[in-house]
Amino acid sequence: MSEGSAAFAGAVSPPAAAEGAGLYRWIASLDHKQIGIMYLISTFVFFVVGGIEALLIRTQLAVPNNTMLGPQAYNQLFTMHGTTMIFLVVMPMLIGLATYLVPLQIGARDIAYPRMNALSLWLLVFGGLLLYYSFLAGGAPDAGWFSYAPLSEKPYATTTGVDYWALGLLATGIGTVAASINLIVTILTLRAPGMSMTRLPLFTWMVLVNSILILCALPVLNASLVMLLIDRLLNAHFFAPQTGGSAVLWQHYFWAFGHPEVYIMVLPAFGIISEVIPVFSRKSIYGYEFVAASTAAIAFLSLTVWAHHMFAVGLGRSADLFFAVASMLIAIPTGIKVLNWCATMWGGAIRLTTAMLFALAFLAMFTIGGITGVSFTAVPIDWQVEDTYYVVAHMHYVLFGGTAFAMFAGVYYWFPKMTGRMLWESWGKWHFWLTFVGFNVTFMIQHLLGLMGMPRRVFTYPALPYWGTFNMISTVGAYLLAFSVLVFLWNVAASLRSGRPAGENPWHAWTLEWATPSPPPEHNFDLVPPVRGRRPLWDLEHPDRAAPARGGGSQRAAGRTAIPAPRLGMLLFIGTEGVFFLMLILAYVYYHAAAHTGVVAARVLAPGRAAVNTLCLIGSSVTLYWGGKSLERRRPAALAGWLAVTIALGALFLVGQGREWLALVHANVTVSRDLFGTTFFTLTGFHGLHVLVGLILLAVLFTLAAVGQFPGPRSAGVEVVTLYWHFVDAVWIVIYGLIYLWALVG
Amino acid sequence: MADDRTVRGGLPQGAPSPAPPGREGWTAAKPERLPSRTLVPIWAALGIVLLLWGVVTAYLVAGAGAVLLGVAALGWIGELRRER
Numbered sequence: 001m002s003e004g005s006a007a008f009a010g011a012v013s014p015p016a017a018a019e020g021a022g023l024y025r026w027i028a029s030l031d032h033k034q035i036g037i038m039y040l041i042s043t044f045v046f047f048v049v050g051g052i053e054a055l056l057i058r059t060q061l062a063v064p065n066n067t068m069l070g071p072q073a074y075n076q077l078f079t080m081h082g083t084t085m086i087f088l089v090v091m092p093m094l095i096g097l098a099t100y101l102v103p104l105q106i107g108a109r110d111i112a113y114p115r116m117n118a119l120s121l122w123l124l125v126f127g128g129l130l131l132y133y134s135f136l137a138g139g140a141p142d143a144g145w146f147s148y149a150p151l152s153e154k155p156y157a158t159t160t161g162v163d164y165w166a167l168g169l170l171a172t173g174i175g176t177v178a179a180s181i182n183l184i185v186t187i188l189t190l191r192a193p194g195m196s197m198t199r200l201p202l203f204t205w206m207v208l209v210n211s212i213l214i215l216c217a218l219p220v221l222n223a224s225l226v227m228l229l230i231d232r233l234l235n236a237h238f239f240a241p242q243t244g245g246s247a248v249l250w251q252h253y254f255w256a257f258g259h260p261e262v263y264i265m266v267l268p269a270f271g272i273i274s275e276v277i278p279v280f281s282r283k284s285i286y287g288y289e290f291v292a293a294s295t296a297a298i299a300f301l302s303l304t305v306w307a308h309h310m311f312a313v314g315l316g317r318s319a320d321l322f323f324a325v326a327s328m329l330i331a332i333p334t335g336i337k338v339l340n341w342c343a344t345m346w347g348g349a350i351r352l353t354t355a356m357l358f359a360l361a362f363l364a365m366f367t368i369g370g371i372t373g374v375s376f377t378a379v380p381i382d383w384q385v386e387d388t389y390y391v392v393a394h395m396h397y398v399l400f401g402g403t404a405f406a407m408f409a410g411v412y413y414w415f416p417k418m419t420g421r422m423l424w425e426s427w428g429k430w431h432f433w434l435t436f437v438g439f440n441v442t443f444m445i446q447h448l449l450g451l452m453g454m455p456r457r458v459f460t461y462p463a464l465p466y467w468g469t470f471n472m473i474s475t476v477g478a479y480l481l482a483f484s485v486l487v488f489l490w491n492v493a494a495s496l497r498s499g500r501p502a503g504e505n506p507w508h509a510w511t512l513e514w515a516t517p518s519p520p521p522e523h524n525f526d527l528v529p530p531v532r533g534r535r536p537l538w539d540l541e542h543p544d545r546a547a548p549a550r551g552g553g554s555q556r557a558a559g560r561t562a563i564p565a566p567r568l569g570m571l572l573f574i575g576t577e578g579v580f581f582l583m584l585i586l587a588y589v590y591y592h593a594a595a596h597t598g599v600v601a602a603r604v605l606a607p608g609r610a611a612v613n614t615l616c617l618i619g620s621s622v623t624l625y626w627g628g629k630s631l632e633r634r635r636p637a638a639l640a641g642w643l644a645v646t647i648a649l650g651a652l653f654l655v656g657q658g659r660e661w662l663a664l665v666h667a668n669v670t671v672s673r674d675l676f677g678t679t680f681f682t683l684t685g686f687h688g689l690h691v692l693v694g695l696i697l698l699a700v701l702f703t704l705a706a707v708g709q710f711p712g713p714r715s716a717g718v719e720v721v722t723l724y725w726h727f728v729d730a731v732w733i734v735i736y737g738l739i740y741l742w743a744l745v746g
Numbered sequence: 747m748a749d750d751r752t753v754r755g756g757l758p759q760g761a762p763s764p765a766p767p768g769r770e771g772w773t774a775a776k777p778e779r780l781p782s783r784t785l786v787p788i789w790a791a792l793g794i795v796l797l798l799w800g801v802v803t804a805y806l807v808a809g810a811g812a813v814l815l816g817v818a819a820l821g822w823i824g825e826l827r828r829e830r
Contacts, residue, residue, distance in 0.1 A: 024783070025783070027785070027788055028783035028784055028785050028788070029783055030780075030781050030782075030787075107775055108776055108777070109775045109776065109777060109778075109780060110777060110780050112777075114780070115781065115784065115787050115825075116787070117787075117823060118787035119787040119790055119791050120789060121787075121791075122788045122790075122791030123791045123794060123795070124796075125791075126791050126795040127795060128793060128797055129795075130798065133799075137802075160802050163801075163802045165800065167798040167799065167801060167802065168800060171794060171795050171798055174794065175791075189776075190776045190777065192773075192775070193771075193773055211778055212759060229801070233801065233802070241809060264775060321759075522780070523775075523780060524773035524775065525777065526774065526775065527769060527772040527773065527774060528772065528773060528775045529769070529771065529772050529775075530771040530772070598815065599816065638766075700823060702828075709827070717826075718752050741763070
C-alpha cells in the first residue's frame with residue numbers, strides 16, 4: 001500500500017453485506033462497478049462472436065476460388081463482423097470501462113443516474129440479441145456495416161436482415177446516448193472538492209470529451225436509421241433513387257456519424273494510454289494541457305471531415321479540397337498526443353509490465369494506422385485504394401492496433417482494482433507477444449494486397465500472383481490472434497482462481513481509484529480529500545511538498561458545476577433531440593429545394609389551420625410557465641390547474657394534427673406517395689410522438705400535483721418536464737416556419 | 747424488486763461533513779444516497795426492445811413492449827418519489 005492509499009485508511013468503511021444474492025444481485029444492480037463489469041463481460045462475449053465471424057471470413061479467403069462459404073453467407077458474415085465489433089464491442093467496451101472507473105477517479109460514490117446506467121447496459125445486451133436474432137428470422141443483414149443505399153433498400157435487401165440491423169442499432173444507440181449523458185453529468189456534478197476541470201485524470205477527461213462527441217454523432221445515426229426503416233417498412237423514398245430519393249444523402253448522413261464514431265472508439269483509448277504510460281514511467285504526463293486540449297480539437301475536427309469517406313462519390317474539386325485539408329488537420333492534434341506520450345517516457349524509470357507493453361505497442365500500431373489514414377487525404381490515392389484491402393488494413397491498425405491494444409493495456413492495469421487479484425505477468429507477456437505477432441501477420445500484408453488491387457467484400461478471388469500466398473499468411477495470423485485470446489482467457493481464469501492479491505495500489509499509481517480497497521466497496525468512498533493537483537495520491541504522500549502550480553482551480557467544493565444534475569441531464573438530452581430533429585429537417589429542406597416538394601406542400605397544406613394548432617402549442621408553454629410560477633409560490637392547487645390547461649392545449653394540438661393527417665390521406669398524400677409525403681409525415685410524425693410523450697409526462701405531474709406531492713417551491717420533476725415541453729414547442733415553431741410558411745412563399 | 751429502501755453504505759442525507767483529526771478539509775463523497783437494487787431498468791430495456799421488435803414482427807409484440815415500458819416507467823417514478 002502506498003502512503004497515499006494509507007492516508008485513506010478509515011476513510012472507506014468496510015463493505016456492507018450486499019443486498020440480494022446470486023443472479024439477482026447482478027441483474028438488479030445499480031452499482032456502477034457491477035454494471036461496468038457486466039458491460040465488459042457482455043462486450044467480450046460479443047468480441048468472441050465477432051472474432052469467430054472474422055475467422056470464418058479469413059478461412060474462406062485463405063486460398064483462391066474457395067467455395068467453403070457462398071457469397072450470401074459471406075456478405076452476412078462481414079456485415080455482422082463489422083457491426084458487432086463497432087457497435088457491440090469497441091464502443092460499449094470503452095463505455096463499460098468508463099462506467100466502472102469515472103466515479104472512482106473523481107472521488108464519487110456512484111454515477112449520477114444509477115437506474116439509467118443499468119438501462120444503458122440492458123439496451124446493449126437486448127439490442128445485440130435483437131440484431132443476432134436476424135439469423136433466425138430469415139437472414140442476417142448483408143449490406144455492410146454502413147448499409148449503403150440503395151443496397152440497403154427493400155428492392156435490393158429483401159430479407160428482414162437490414163430491418164434488424166437498424167432496430168438493433170437503434171436500441172443500442174439509445175443506450176449509448178443515455179450512458180453518455182450519465183457520464184457527462186457525473187463528471188460535471190460529482191467531482192471531489194478541488195478537482196477542477198484542469199485536474200481531471202486524463203482518462204476521465206477523454207471520456208468527457210468522448211461523451212460530448214457521442215451526443216453530437218449518435219443522434220445523426222439514429223435519425224438515419226429511422227429514415228431507412230421508414231423507407232423499408234412504409235415504402236417511403238428518403239434514400240431510394242428510383243423514386244427521387246438520394247443514396248448519396250445516406251452516405252452523408254452515415255459518415256456524419258461514422259467519422260466521429262472512429263474517434264469515439266479511439267479517444268477513451270487515448271485516455272487509457274495517458275494513465276498507463278505515466279505510471280509505468282514514474283513520471284507525470286508530459287504536457288497535460290496539450291494532451292487535454294488536443295482531445296477537444298480532435299473531437300471538433302472529427303465533426304467536419306465526414307466526406308473524406310466519400311471522395312469516390314465524385315463530390316467535386318472544392319469539396320474534395322476542403323475535406324482533404326480538414327482531414328489532414330486532424331493529424332496535428334493526434335501527433336501532439338503521440339509526442340507527449342513519448343516525451344513522458346523520455347528519461348523515465350520505465351517498467352515493462354504487460355500493461356506497458358500493450359501501451360507501447362499501441363503507440364507503434366496506432367501511428368501506422370494514423371499514417372495510412374493520412375494517405376487517404378490525398379484524393380487520388382483514395383480513389384486508387386478505396387474499397388481495397390488497404391482500407392481494411394488501415395482500419396484494423398486504428399481499431400485493433402489502437403483501441404484493442406489500449407483496451408488490453410487498461411485491462412492489465414485495472415484488473416487488480418476490479419478483482420483484487422493480479423493478472424499473471426508471465427501469461428500476460430505470452431498474451432502480448434502472440435497478439436502483437438498475430439495482429440501484424442494478419443493485417444500488415446493486407447496493405448500490400450490492397451495496393452495490388454484486391455477488393456474488399458468479395459467472397460473469393462482468382463489465383464493471381466501472390467494473392468493466394470499473402471492471403472494464406474493473413475489467415476495464419478488471424479488464427480494466431482485467436483489463440484492469443486485463448487491465452488488471455490486462461491490468464492483471467494487462472495488469476496481469478498489463484499492470482500496474487502493486489503492490495504489497494506499495486507502499481508503505486510496516483511489517481512483516486514487506487515485509494516479504495518481492491519475490489520472497492522459498493523459505495524467507493526466515505527470521505528474524499530481536497531484535491532490539490534493532478535496526482536491526488538502523490539499529494540497525500542507528500543503533504544509537505546507544495547503541489548506543482550498546475551491544474552489551476554481553487555480548493556472550493558465548486559470544482560462542480562452549478563447546474564443541478566436533473567436540469568443538466570435534461571439539457572443534454574434536449575441537445576441530442578435537437579440533433580435528431582435537425583437531421584429530419586435537413587432531409588426536408590434538401591428535398592424541398594431539390595425535388596420541388598414545395599409545389600405539393602403549397603397545394604395540400606392549410607397554413608391557417610396549422611397556425612391555430614401552433615397557437616395552442618405556444619399557449620401550452622405559457623400555461624406551463626405559469627404552473628411553475630405557482631409552484632414557486634407554494635400553490636399546488638394552482639399548479640394542478642395550469643397543468644390541466646397545458647394538457648388540454650397539447651391534446652388540442654394533437655387532435656388538430658391528426659385531422660390534418662386524415663385530410664391529407666384522403667387527398668391521397670401519404671408517406672409513400674412522394675418525397676413530400678415522406679419528409680412531411682416523418683417530421684411531423686416524430687414531433688407528434690414527442691408531444692404525446694410530453695403529454696404523458698404532464699399527466700403524471702398532474703396526478704402527483706393533484707394528490708399534493710408538490711409542496712414547492714421547487715421540483716426537479718416539474719422543471720425537467722417543463723424544459724422538455726418548451727423544447728417540443730420550439731421544434732414545432734421551426735417546423736411550422738419551415739413547412740407551412742415556406743409552402744406559402746415557395 | 748427489492749423492498750429495502752435503506753441508504754446503502756454511508757452517511758444519512760444532510761449529515762454534516764465530518765472532518766476527523768488529521769483529515770481537515772476531507773468531505774463526504776457524493777452522492778450521499780445510493781439507491782437499492784431494482785429490476786425496473788431491465789424491464790424498461792426489455793420493453794423498448796420489444797417495442798422495436800414489434801415493428802418487424804407483430805403489433806402485439808410492440809404492444810406488449812409498450813405495456814412493459816409503461817409499467818417500468820411507473821415503477822421508476824415511484825422509486826424516485828420514495829427516495830426523496
